[in-house]
Amino acid sequence: MFRRHHSTDKEKMFKLFKLFTFIILTAVFLSGCVTISTKEDLPVYSINGVTYYPLVKLCESRGVSWQYDPLTRVVALSKGLHRINLKAGDNLILVDQRASLLDHPVDIYEGTVVVPISFKRDVIDTLFKEVKVPTVKRGLYPISNKIKKIVIDAGHGGNDPGAIGKTGLREKDINLDIAKRLAFLLKSEGVEVILPRSSDVFIPLDRRVQITNNSKADLFISIHSNANRSRSMHGFEIYYVATSVNDAKRAFYSARNANLDLTNASLASYSLDLKAILWDMLYNNSRAESIYLGRNICKIIGDKCDVKVNGLKDARYQVLRGAYMPAILIEIGFVSNSSEERMLKNGYYRQQLAEGILEGVRDYAQGLAKAEEPN
DSSP: OHHHHHHHHHHHHHHHHHHHHHHHHHHHHHTOEEEEOOTTOOOEEEETTEEEEEHHHHHHHHTOEEEEETTTTEEEEEETTEEEEEETTOOEEEETTEEEEOSSOOEEETTEEEEEHHHIIIIIHHHOOSOOOOOOSTTSOOGGGTOOEEEEEEOOBTTBOOOBOTTOOBHHHHHHHHHHHHHHHHHHTTOEEEOSOSSSOOOOHHHHHHHHHHTTOSEEEEEEEEOOSSTTOOOEEEEEEOTTSOHHHHHHHHHHHSOOOOTTOOOSOOOHHHHHHHHHHHHHHHHHHHHHHHHHHHHHHHHHSSSOEEEEEEEOOHHHHHOSSOEEEEEEEETTSHHHHHHHTOHHHHHHHHHHHHHHHHHHHHHHHHHTSOO
16 A cells, blocks of 8 residues: 555656646746757757747858848748749748758747747758858859959949839839849949939939949849830840940040050050050940940840840940940839739849859850950
C-alpha cells in the first residue's frame, strides 16, 4: 500500500510540474513576441509559439540580395542563379519558379518582414550556406575595368508626372524606382553613378544635359516609361540620337561651349575648326557606341524578361542630342497598356528590368575590353 501511494504522489507532482510549465509558456506566447538569442547571433522572435527570423538580417548574413514591394507586400530574393519570391501573410513561396508551402506564413513584426524557422532551415540554409563576395560573370571583366562612371537619368519628376496609367501608376515614380535599383547594382560593381534626380523633383532638360556633360561620365542612360492612345501598344524599346541630327552643328556648338581635353595631343594649334573636327569624330563614335550598348541591353531583356522587345530606334530627344558620351533613352514599357501597367507595379519585375540593363552594360563593357585585346 505504501509503495502504491508513493507512486501516486510522484505522478501528481509530475502532472503539476507539466501544468505549471504549460501555463508559463502559454503566458509568454500569448503576451506577444519575445526575442531570444541564437548561436548565429541573429535576432529571433517567437510569435505565438513559432520561431521567426528578420528576413533582412538573414539575407545580410548570407549575402542574399532582396527587394520589398510595399504595394504588393512581395519580397524577391536573389543570389547567383537562385530566385525566391514570398509574400507577407502567405505561406506559399516560389523557389526558382517552383511552388512550395511553409508550415507557417511569412509575417511582418515591428515594421520588418520576418520568416518562420522552416524557411531558414529548408531554403536559406540549403541554398545559401556561406557568404561570398559578389562577382561578375565568370570569365568576364568587371564593368568598372572599362566603365568608371555612368549617369542614370530618371525621366520626369516633381510637377511633371509623365505618363499616367489607367489605375493611376505615374511614370515619374516608375522611372525613379528603376533608376535607383540600377544605380545600386552598378555601385555594387564598383561603378560611380550620377543621378540627376534622386527624389521626386523636377529638373529641366537643359539642366540634366549640363549635369551629364559636367560629370565626364562614360555612359548616359535615361529611364522612361511609354504611353500611347492605342492601349494595345506594348513593349520595351531603346532610343539613340537620330542620324538626322546635324553632327557638324553640334560639334561647332560644343567646340565653343565645352572644354575638350587636348593636353595629350601633339598638335600645333587648338583652333575652333580643329576642336569641331574632333567633336564631330566623338559624336559619330558615340552614336555607334550607343547603338552597340542598346543592342546588348535589348538582347538581355528579351532573354530575361517576359516582355516584347521592340528594338532600337533613333530620335531627336534633347537629352540625347546634348550628351557628349554614348547615350541611350530606355522606354521600359507602356503604362497605357493594362498588362504592362500591372507588370510595372510589381517590384520584382522592376528589379528584373534593372538587372537586365546591368547585364547589358556588362556585355557592352566586355566588348570594349575584347576590342582592346591583342590579336
